[in-house]
Amino acid sequence: MAICWAPFVSRLELEAEGRGCFAFSKLKDGYWSCECPGLKPGDRYFLKINGKKVFPDPASLSQPDGVHQASQCVDLEAIKKQRLAGWKGIPLKDLVIYELHVGTFSPEGTFIGVAEKLPYLRSLGVNAIEIMPVASFPGKRNWGYDGVFPYSVQCSYGGALCLAQLVRACHEQGMAVILDVVFNHLGPEGNYLGHFGPYFNKRHKTPWGPAINFDGEDNHGVRNYFMHNALMWLRDFDIDGLRLDAIHAIVDKSPKHFLQELSEEVQQLNAETGRHHFLIGESDLNDPMVFKPAEAGGFGLDSQWCDDWHHALHAKLTGERTGYYIDFGSLEHLVKTFNHAFVYDGIYSKYRKKIFGTSAEGEPGERFVVYTQNHDQTGNRMMGDRLSTLVDFESLKIAAAALLFSHFIPMLFMGEEFGEESPFLFFTSHGSERLAEKVRQGRKREYRAFMKGAEPPDPQAEETFLQSKLKWNFQGNRQKETLLAFYRKCLQLRKEMNLLKPGRRQNIRATQTGMGIMVLSSKGEQESLLAVFNFSGKPFAGELNELTGKSFDLLLYSAHKQWDGMINDNFYPIKAMAGRAPRIHLEPRSVAVYLLR
Template identity: 45%
Template structure:
């Protein structure tokens, strides 16, 4: 086989090919099967005359054989493009054949319009923390009505357990989860249940442990700085190959693992001053791959810029991503339900239910308005005539909004089941693409905390101290902040799969199923036109919004309320769904709501 590596600064490069064979899932352990052929030898590599800075050599190797590249006589380093790191980020690569997996299901894909996403972390979805264990729970998601599973990052990171955002090998799969074959089995099983799979990928930074990219070439630049230090080099000298590195990784996930889409982490941290932004280049390549493979593929960006260019089509001057997370919707809903008003919540809390109403009609709350948290104007207005509503994702909870709290508390730790039902109605009946965080559908009682498994003692202590200092500045006692390195922190964060059969979890689960089924059955709930949603905030602070013939009414308060829907409400034919028993509106259009409840109504004349 042909081994290649980009190392433009090296004067000499050698391939080290060993006889040890990696066994799937055995991170940190090795099996010695002896030596075959030319394994266990050093192979001098030659410069590729057709590609500047590239080295290559042909050598016989069996799948699983470990290998690395030695630069100018140094120790062997893992291949930046390797598909397997069986010994973790610091270990050597292993030969892997992505075409060797035998797929059992044909898959034509599932497009983004009409989707219901489910964010899932492999390491805590089950206590086993593997792809195979997670696959056993896929029938639950199919029955719930989910269309796409959105996996949090699965690239190799230190130790066995972590969030995955400190991965250093964007082409490889975390071995303790099950490695490349484990991911392929999971995707194949998901497709067998009619579920698409989206993968969260990180292009804006790499973690510190096992990050050998700077040894190979100018993968980072001091031209820009990010919260993680030097920026990924997307526009400085050498950036052509760096862009190709991350672009190739993205396409490999979609092509080789038959994924349906990618979620791009913190795209606002991708600093790029070139005429064609990296995101536009990536979206063009993904669209081309979709045409090649004959199934829909999409990109979802995470951005805090409120910049319409993120999802504006390339031909109209945008980056061309197919959707983006909308934190403004989350913040408006969160403050309405919890009353929190600290930090970036302050502007949303000041507007109360009007903040949520604004996001329902325009997407962004901050669309050029003043942000007190930032001390400046923020964002720009979406073009609601050309941007379909499904390009924004709506959610009440995400891994960030839970795990980045001091104790990783979910909404279920603070809100009643009725308020959780209100959140579900707002998300699942919104004009946007809804997303749930794992366990949200039954009001999981388990927290989701920040946990790590750094093997470097100094790094582990730095993370521990940093986490506690961060929250001590906000009034938390250091001893109350969970230790990220304590294995119990991860175990506390694993879902309890006995909960869905118990109350009040079972009722919440049924409520989510009903709302998702309603969304699937009612075309008005997936209508992509902004004009199809008409919100209103009565003087009592309740909120209701029309979606074609349906009207969603939410009372987030601990007392009964009256929503004045107008005289047309007398044409209401039925209460389609209600968290608590409720009577149809009075002849004058007044709907009386119990405390903390949500209802969906239907009108005869529409």
Template identity: 50%
Template sequence: MQNKLTPGIVFEDGLAKIAVWAPFCKKAEMIVNDRTLALQKQEFGYWMLESNEIKPGDRYQFDIDGKHLPDPASRAQPDGVHGTSMAVDLTNFEWTDDHWRNPSMENYLIYELHTGTFTPDGTFEGIIPKLDHLLGIGITAIEIMPVAQFPGQRNWGYDGVFPYAVQNSYGGAAGLMKLVDACHNKGLAVILDVVYNHLGPEGNYFSAFGPYFTGKYHTPWGDAINFDDAWCDEVRRFFIQNALQWFRDFHIDALRLDAVHAIKDFSPKHILREIKENADELMHQTGRTHHLIIEFDLNDKRFINPIEKDGYGMDAQWIDEFHHALRVTAGGGREGYYTDFNGINHLAKAYNDAYVYDGIYSPHRLKVFGTKTDNPGKQFIVFSQNHDQVGNRMLGERSSQLFSFEMQKLMAGAVMVAPFVPMLFMGEEWAESNPFLYFVSHTDQELINAVRKGRKEEFAAFHAEGEALDPQAVESFNKSKLQWHLPDRGLHAIMLNYYKALIGLRKALPALAIPDRQNLKTTVDEKANTLLLERWTNGQHVGCLMNFSDQPRFVNIEDENTLLNSANSQWGGPGADKGTIQPQSIIIYRYV
């Protein structure tokens, strides 16, 4: 048994190589169109076959001890999660991106998007004409929310049940490849969100094949994926090979691994480290560069420390704590997990220390939490909003519905001057007014009712008032679509131009562009609710003065040294007033 065995169907030298893991099965067959092919049992619980009778486009199922089931490693589910699988040759696409070189993480400026709601048609094909818009803003990498096949046509993507298959309604494998190729030819990197902490409930046939889950650990989604119990070796291989598929066959530049704190693995070698080791081996073979980014809220630097420092080797992580501190400073509510954040002092701590909770007591968690980190700034991704922080509000309100126009500009500035990697959520650059709601399209009524009930219970912690739209309703999906007529109108157009200027300034000034956590100083006036962030490099010294209060504050900044003032009338503000910083504004200036 080769350690690099790939699950599912792989085409090589005119042959289809089939491998399915079903260790407790007594008889396994493959039904291809109207033919039945016997599979041969191999070691470690695999059933395999090599055949020239299977061609790309053929529909198939596995017969596992009399049960007809789709392939858990299917590359395509043209009829959805309950339908037959389809054989796909991932080597057939004609790539034109040989010239492409993936940038370093420090040169990423990320734009998170949801394929279904980013454009009117909600497909990969529909994204391609919008790439010039993203380039015009200054984006260098798009991050696509999960595309693994999920039930129906409306879903955030975290209910995927075929990790190897690309959502059929988005355009399938060929559509994703075409998008990645187009991005690379435009100079854009592509990050793909993947989910290795759980699988969705509808269309999840994994347990019919083998022990993909373990009762050792309980997660919010039920039994944990089996990364460290009996038979875990082949489950680990399934997900390692999945990560390699995206890098190797789809030319994806980086993976964002969802909520890795929910991965339960107490093996001597954590699954994340093993994924990293395999990715490094692939990069050595191909000469391409790939990054691994994690969503992670344990504030444990071991996850992002390099392997040679006994870490798991993840290249970067999302920092929700920066977001939380920023929103509380901006006047956002302090319900739920926001109770841990006191405003401007914690925002300054986020600039200085990356982790706000780095070994100090957390009132929300009722314990001392986190570790200190000296990891470089390029390992931390910050934002003022993202799909979670918007969509997990009961009404899905974006910052444009919660904060003033001036405060939105200040929050954008606070992100862009940070010594970390900045990320935007789709539409924020023009202050999109539509919400981003939670939506699903399940077919099981009991499951639909459970989703509705779970959402209501989740909002109870935030004492939300009002009634949320039904996640199952088409209306919830349609209301979440971006309005592409807005960027040319009124304040939306002003906001878009402001983002372009802000991002352009970050890129033009090495003191801001380099995510250096060392050459940095923060000065807080808690009473005035102002924060001065100073950053410098190679003789260039830049000040970023932020006024989160509702009052003008005295400043000693010469007009000729001002590089950007969000209060200027050209940005829809009240106008600059000599010797003061206007309420809810940011001034970026040079020291001379």
């Protein structure tokens, strides 16, 4: 049976290629239903409105010929059969996430291409992949945030069944899957929902187009549409969690916010399945209401991205002070974000020119996902610069250690583990030249102050997309191989050390000791972990009171020759001093990690 919410329509039919026309029956509240005998998986069809215009199905599961063409029937039962029996997921606090874009991650640019790299990812030490949006978008090249069919899986990636097979392959490898979904807007091309009902609220705007109608007249069908979309990914495709894009742009003034309702529905699903599906929000509000429970006035999500952590580290390593980086750059900012997550927690922001943020004091580490790079922080730079092109090799190792020895949920961005230097650029493949030109001009306006004779790459050019693909042929490049080994070592230590679990945030503290020195201490009952970072460009020699009376093992020293540093096997960066605290010697831009007893 086909179901469609179309309150704007007075007559609705399903027109199947080679199988005739099927009339919908009108139900209550704007819904229509239709029995379609003989229709089978693979058949193509349109929905005809009022006996005149035909459009793809708003709830299409497949758009094999593009967003303007016929929808295709998909066997949802075949999707469900891919679920791996016995898979219980991975606790949120244990996640190590790897964000990837399907089209640029592998040479093939498909779900199969991702699946073939799973043994590599597993050996790296990550246990979850986060897939950028896969909802059908115009053409074959897009970040995914211009999707216009939320239920339909992009066919150039392989389509719905291949996505389900990728999820199963991940679970067989012991890896979780997080899907990035967009509930704040739809893309501009192929967006036909407005012909069927009030899916958009003209009173609200987003930076990318009309806002979804979560709180206007006749919003019940809109809320149901997106609610069931979210549940479909978790229930039918067996995806472990959703990353909710830019939730600060989801405008909803209803008594119960859409996100609060979504959280309740997911909790109900968890109760039914005995498995914990989770929701991670992207929010730039620095407000713990994102994960506060509903009874405390929150949305009840499980975690959120923490941009302050990224900005504090990036500004310290690069020295950049433009845009929002004007609010960051000191070591105090980095220490604060390690200790409190939000740097701006009710203090004045130069960038925003106002008091900004709320304290997240006392919240466990798994409430925050942190990263040294992600698709936004890289791709929204005019030239898509990765961190590897902005800082030296020693700083890349510091960044890796800061990320992987934090007590938050760490997330890597594809390729960072081997210092990928290819940019991650903004790319599109719109069919409308008028729209493509608007995108080009919009990018130029956005970066006018930074262009200085250069221009942003053309988003429509295939070369822009190809430049963004990972270059996997780095074998023989000593620094790339060394950085990859360094990431693996850090991830191995993180897995082995219970001292680094996010739930133990109250026992972890960052302090500043001297110019450019940050000490990160993780205390346990019997042992403690001490990571000492030298962010300065000068060697450091000084006493560390944390080491007094302790025996210790050096677990990792980024300046050692094993990690392509200058220090040989005979050098030990701590010297015991009779009657005084031990002295530590650190090379410029280095980190040493100790296990204390």
